Amino acid sequence: MxxxxxxxxxxxxxxxxxxxxxxxxxxxxxxxxxxxxxxxxxxxxxxxxxxxxxxxxxxxxxxxxxxxxxxxxxxxxxAGFNYELDADLSPKFIVGYVETKEKHPDADKLSVLNIDVATEKLQIVCGAPNVEAGQKVVIAKVGAVMPSGMVIKDAKLRGVESSGMVCSMKELNLPNAPQEKGIMVLSDDYKVGQPFFEE
Structure with a gap:
């Protein structure tokens, strides 16, 4: 929502x-x-x-x-409508840990990642060339609104389910973002599951 x-x-x-x-x-x-x-x-x-x-x-x-x-x-x-709003108010940009990385079965440039975000495990399809197992990364969960206005939704990429997105500095609209493609890799100081942005 x-x-x-x-x-x-x-x-x-x-x-x-x-x-x-x-x-x-x-x-x-x-x-x-x-x-x-x-x-x-x-x-x-x-x-x-x-x-x-x-x-x-x-x-x-x-x-x-x-x-x-x-x-x-x-x-x-x-106003007379009886719809019950049901919103997930938890942070939408959080720190995740890439547990595994496997090659997408139907796309050379895509990887299938299993990512721990502390409260759950997410499967995310990612096209970044620099993503590897063992990294801490920024995850945009389903429902997140990117700075571009794009809303993150559950998707199927070339037949594989994907719930969320691994973000680059550019996608997060961070200052001094590199122009080359690639996700943002975080230092070990970050804790898995913590909000990336101050709420």
Missing amino acids: NLFYNKEAVGDVAFLQIDPTPGEFSYETKGDVVEITRESQVVGYNIFNVSQHVEINGNGHIKLTESLLNGLQQLIKN
């Missing part, structure tokens, strides 16, 4: 993206709340005059907190 807000450019509207799916959408408006559905599945909400009801600051992708989520849920309920 992702929240976008840009009062200067768009106005006092919160865009709550529940399922970033393309297609034909249906819209139902009740008061300041517009429910967006696709084939009777709720995929998002547009909430107008949102700053009159909840405290919302920032520009672009807004970090969801428990109080902001509760406020938005109340607005949706008060």
Whole structure:
């Protein structure tokens, strides 16, 4: 679930993206709340005059907190919709440890990685030439919004499941990022599972 807000450019509207799916959408408006559905599945909400009801600051992708989520849920309920918001508020950019690296069965330049992120093990398909087992790396978990605006989703790359992304400095929009392709390898000072960015 992702929240976008840009009062200067768009106005006092919160865009709550529940399922970033393309297609034909249906819209139902009740008061300041517009429910967006696709084939009777709720995929998002547009909430107008949102700053009159909840405290919302920032520009672009807004970090969801428990109080902001509760406020938005109340607005949706008060408008007469009964959808229950269910968001994973855990950090989306975390330190992972590459336990194994295997060659992708159907693509020469891709590797299949098993990565420990402390709370779970993730299988991620990665095309970086410098990734190796034994490295600590930055993982963008499913649901993360990259600085480019791209949302990380579960995917299948050439037939192999991939849950998340191993990040380069450039993809994380870090200063002095090298131009050549390759993931960011972290020092041993980083702890597996810790958030990469200060929350």
